[in-house]
Amino acid sequence: MGLAMANNLIKAGYDLTVWNRSSDKCQPLVEAGAQAAASPKEVAEQCDIVLAMLADPAAALEVATGEAGIAAGMAQGKGYVDVSTVDAATAQEISRAIKSAGGEYLEAPVSGSKGPAEQGTLIFLTGGDRSLFDRAAPLLDVMGKRSFFLREVGNGAKMKLVVNMVMGNMMAAFAEGLTLAEKAGLSKQDVIDVVGLGAIAAPMFALKGPAMAQRKYATAFPLKHQQKDLRLALELGQEVQQPLPVAAAANELYLQAQSAGHGDADFSAVLEAVLQQ
Ligand SMILES: NC(=O)C1=CN([C@@H]2O[C@H](COP(=O)(O)OP(=O)(O)OC[C@H]3O[C@@H](n4cnc5c(N)ncnc54)[C@H](OP(=O)(O)O)[C@@H]3O)[C@@H](O)[C@H]2O)C=CC1
Numbered sequence: 001m002g003l004a005m006a007n008n009l010i011k012a013g014y015d016l017t018v019w020n021r022s023s024d025k026c027q028p029l030v031e032a033g034a035q036a037a038a039s040p041k042e043v044a045e046q047c048d049i050v051l052a053m054l055a056d057p058a059a060a061l062e063v064a065t066g067e068a069g070i071a072a073g074m075a076q077g078k079g080y081v082d083v084s085t086v087d088a089a090t091a092q093e094i095s096r097a098i099k100s101a102g103g104e105y106l107e108a109p110v111s112g113s114k115g116p117a118e119q120g121t122l123i124f125l126t127g128g129d130r131s132l133f134d135r136a137a138p139l140l141d142v143m144g145k146r147s148f149f150l151r152e153v154g155n156g157a158k159m160k161l162v163v164n165m166v167m168g169n170m171m172a173a174f175a176e177g178l179t180l181a182e183k184a185g186l187s188k189q190d191v192i193d194v195v196g197l198g199a200i201a202a203p204m205f206a207l208k209g210p211a212m213a214q215r216k217y218a219t220a221f222p223l224k225h226q227q228k229d230l231r232l233a234l235e236l237g238q239e240v241q242q243p244l245p246v247a248a249a250a251n252e253l254y255l256q257a258q259s260a261g262h263g264d265a266d267f268s269a270v271l272e273a274v275l276q277q
Pocket residue numbers: 001002020021022023025053054055056058059062063083084085086110111112113114220221222225226
């Protein structure tokens with residue numbers, strides 16, 4: 001995700017300084033004109049606005065608040081926009097670290113996968129400093145088609161978890177439907193066609209269904225990240241005392257798929273867990 005988003009910023013003419021834990025992954029961006037930095041701190045020292053796209057809450061915290069992290073290079077006038085999918089408490093902790101270092105903070109997780117990241121059609125779900133939202137808007141407009149400002153830090157994370165919980169549930173239900181159809185003697189392609197014409201038609205089913213019918217799962221959204229998002233959504237449900245039995249059942253399927261070695265495959269590989277029931 002980060003590579004595609006950074007590429008679009010370079011193409012739009014922005015002067016980029018990049019860092020990634022595995023530094024070889026920065027090479028295509030350096031070849032496209034970006035400068036490589038030795039640490040997140042160095043990126044923050046060199047840039048007015050820092051963007052980060054990281055795996056999970058642990059990675060987001062380490063990169064933002066670690067010894068050579070973003071906060072260590074922050075100063076007044078600089079801003080940090082974290083587009084990773086994390087929980088609200090993590091976003092709030094990062095916000096405190098950035099602000100006590102004098103910077104501004106915006107959480108901005110994205111809806112939309114690899115295709116929208118490449119095409120610059122992501123949807124940003126933001127919360128935090130309104131002035132940074134306004135300052136970063138031209139960058140978000142290069143990478144996305146719409147940006148929502150949801151006020152205080154944590155609301156972007158919560159919105160993202162709600163959306164991804166629904167998405168994870170939908171994919172698990174679709175996998176069950178395909179499996180039931182096949183065992184009942186129906187064609188999976190017929191199921192995809194019928195679903196695509198009715199009220200439950202979804203771009204996701206049309207996009208991923210044909211490959212799922214062949215048990216192929218080229219990674220756009222890694223299954224391990226979908227399971228992380230369901231875990232975080234279930235934790236949010238506990239915080240606000242909302243039972244989420246459908247999401248809890250879906251989470252079990254993603255955990256099973258992950259244990260069976262499909263964590264780095266696309267999240268549609270949840271079908272493999274359904275097939276094992
Ligand atoms: N893929 C998708 O369709 C979408 C993903 N997201 C969210 O975006 C985020 C990134 O997703 P995606 O790009 O697919 O994931 P990847 O797994 O491809 O990338 C994860 C990134 O996080 C880095 N990272 C992981 N752990 C650490 C750490 N401890 N310290 C420093 N860096 C670390 C990785 O570095 P390294 O290269 O060294 O491993 C890599 O750059 C996730 O939060 C995901 O939920 C949101 C919308 C869509």
